[in-house]
Amino acid sequence: MGMTIAEKILAKKSGQAKVGPGDLVTVEVDTVVLIDNSFTASRWREILKVRDPDRIVVVFDHRVPASTTDSAEAHGTGRRFVEKFGIRRFHDVGYSQGISHQLVADHGYALPGSVLVCSDSHTCSAGVFNCIARGVGEPDVVYSAIKGETWFRVGETVRYELGGKLSRAVTAKDAFLQISGEHGDHATQNVEFGGPGVASLSIPARKTLTTMGAELSAEFATFEADEVMEEWLRARNPRPFESVCPDKDARYAAVRKVDLSALEPLVALPDSVIRNSRPVAEAAGTRIDQAFIGSCANGTLDDLALAAAVLNGQRVASTVRLIITPGSQHIYREAAKQGIIATLAEAGAVVTPSTCGACGGGHLGLLGPNETCITASTRNFKGRMGDPSARIYMGSPATVAASAIRGSITDPRDFLS
Amino acid sequence: MKFQGRVWIVGDNINTDLILPSAAFYLKPEEQVRYVFSANRPGWADEVKPGDILIGGKNFGMGSSRPAARSLKNLGLSCLLAPYINGLFFRNCVNFAFPAVECPGVDEAFEEGDIAEVDFERAAVKNVTRGTALAGKPMPPKLLALVQAGGIYPLLEKEGLIAPRAERR
């Protein structure tokens, strides 16, 4: 019996010929990403020795620029750590800053067949590059930075065979909402994406799917490699790599087909994305106070361009705050060069510097009691974006932009034919 | 490790934002515990007594990587039982040495207030009140050893790889 992509990488990295569901493996870690939250005084433990500073990436993203003296202090602790160990891949507030998972894509930090860990649940995002990436705890990240290894439980794998092609107003976010709505969580399981439909999806679109793997509670979310992915990486990282294919006789817990052509815009109702998706029409007309486009799932250049296509020549309803946050400062600059930022601002959107910001409810753009928000970000838990009584709907950047114009949840096809 | 205590029951899909809300992020760990379940069970944290046992539902602890398992431990709970625990949360239970047992059916086998007896190493669970017993999944030896060592930080501290915790504020 053969192995899935995740199993093959876990086997290789643990020095074994074969691994399978139920195994516990100790693997070598290629990349350790530390974020600003980890340096918070109540959480940080000072590291005295690291295995290899060139395997470490340090990113400030959750509270940028610093929102409180506590977060400013955390940034200071992070800077001292970077200096002490001579870490070169450091993304401080300014030119090279961004959300960690976006920066991993912007810089090609995750190569096929490699293992990447970070103390943030959406680390599975990097699986778009045919690798094993997982959100772990802070102690795990500290351990990996020091010892260069970590442990994983091997789960079974569910494979999604993508076919067809998305239509203009339908996005990878809708494809995710289709999966989470129909199949529920994937706790203890790996998710593998492949099939002929992959070719029609850009890397940012694929990355939306892997990033949202965290919301499925998946162990790993991994894409099959193709030329598009390999080109993306070669343009950003000179190191050689070898892509990993699943074995022909790999064993899957399930193989499910998703016809991208047949999808329509969806929203998740408040509090969960698990079996909670509806066609936008069913929620249409729900009045909103805030609309948000951003995060490690939907702050890409594709996402901003799509929002601009909807908002071009329109004005955000006077009763709505539309907040748009690029995933990285690099994306911010690209969007500015292409006139996207101007279109968004002209429509009345507040375009913020890159940060987790409103997505994590830590600072910037919080929701007040009983407010309603529609978000193109990662998570709609109760209390996630501010007051626990606020209702958070989730949709694609197109759906959020259309809703911001009308002041109530709106099908993006009303604006994009 | 053996525990006996009164059980508290929470439902399926309890997420980390309910256990450790972002509003509590910058508080000292011992102050963060007052916020546990403040959104879905206000006042609960004050009722918990040291040694009580928490029974979660399916996929307990879904969500973020924040040290929410540490909050449950600091609250004085002796252990966590759930049919299955979210993978990331399970890691943090190991990391912070909060004994956690995956035990299919445990969410149905107790009513709140029942007394549970747990043999952590063997993953054996008893409902003392009702006189019933369940078999959970023992932790793999490598992870068990981490929990018994007190979690990752004490281990690294002992090896001189991280600095001793500095008392602050």
Ligand code: SF4
């Ligand atoms: S953007 Fe949101 S989901 Fe992504 S890392 Fe930041 S807080 Fe987490």
